[in-house]
Amino acid sequence: AQRVTQPEKLLSVFKGAPVELKCNYSYSGSPELFWYVQYSRQRLQLLLRHISRESIKGFTADLNKGETSFHLKKPFAQEEDSAMYYCALLNAGGTSYGKLTFGQGTILTVHP
Amino acid sequence: DAGVTQSPTHLIKTRGQHVTLRCSPISGHKSVSWYQQVLGQGPQFIFQYYEKEERGRGNFPDRFSARQFPNYSSELNVNALLLGDSALYLCASSPEGGTKNEQFFGPGTRLTVL
Numbered sequence: 001a002q003r004v005t006q007p008e009k010l011l012s013v014f015k016g017a018p019v020e021l022k023c024n025y026s027y028s029g030s031p032e033l034f035w036y037v038q039y040s041r042q043r044l045q046l047l048l049r050h051i052s053r054e055s056i057k058g059f060t061a062d063l064n065k066g067e068t069s070f071h072l073k074k075p076f077a078q079e080e081d082s083a084m085y086y087c088a089l090l091n092a093g094g095t096s097y098g099k100l101t102f103g104q105g106t107i108l109t110v111h112p
Numbered sequence: 113d114a115g116v117t118q119s120p121t122h123l124i125k126t127r128g129q130h131v132t133l134r135c136s137p138i139s140g141h142k143s144v145s146w147y148q149q150v151l152g153q154g155p156q157f158i159f160q161y162y163e164k165e166e167r168g169r170g171n172f173p174d175r176f177s178a179r180q181f182p183n184y185s186s187e188l189n190v191n192a193l194l195l196g197d198s199a200l201y202l203c204a205s206s207p208e209g210g211t212k213n214e215q216f217f218g219p220g221t222r223l224t225v226l
Contacts, residue, residue: 004154043115043116043217043218043219043220044155044202044217045216045217046214046215046216049214086154086155088154091168098143098145098160098162098167098168099145099157099160099168099170100145100147100155100157100215101157102154102155102156103154104152104153104154105153105154
């Protein structure tokens with residue numbers, strides 16, 4: 001069964017510090033992974049997906065198949081980055097076609 | 113475009129009752145997915161519909177059902193409500209079904225079962 005684990009429920013950093021939100025997954029096929037973000041009083045929105053290999057709002061994430069990880073990184077955190085972050089894995093087949101499996105989420109707080 | 117819309121915003125029901133939640137996708141999107149988000153957890157997949165057919169189903173009991181209409185809007189129905197059904201129910205739409213496109217989420221319907 002596929003699974004996504006975000007080991008940190010809460011993460012606090014100071015403005016300008018580097019930040020890394022951890023995500024590990026288990027999946028028998030070739031994974032397609034995403035990071036979603038939810039800012040205060042806003043809806044869940046896509047931050048980035050591994051297949052596009054782009055940087056959004058200064059965030060990057062590299063898929064490491066050997067370590068089954070997809071950690072989200074930003075070299076210099078900003079106060080506006082404070083939000084809930086979810087790592088998600090897409091199921092590409094079977095009876096759960098199109099299913100996104102989410103981790104439990106990490107609340108990132110960036111202090112001034 | 114207002115994005116994905118859901119109604120109602122909040123709902124309070126008692127155990128054993130039935131509930132219907134509604135979702136309107138972004139214009140031009142043909143696929144709708146439903147997720148349940150219990151407090152403190154990530155969203156859990158319930159269903160995906162594409163072109164009015166069920167394309168995927170999560171690990172939920174048969175009390176949960178859904179359908180998609182010709183205009184691509186969707187309803188999620190839950191029968192015989194239990195206290196554990198209290199959650200935020202999210203709807204997401206995408207232009208095509210399955211894996212091809214980003215899923216855009218609505219604001220959710222907060223269901224409380226007493």
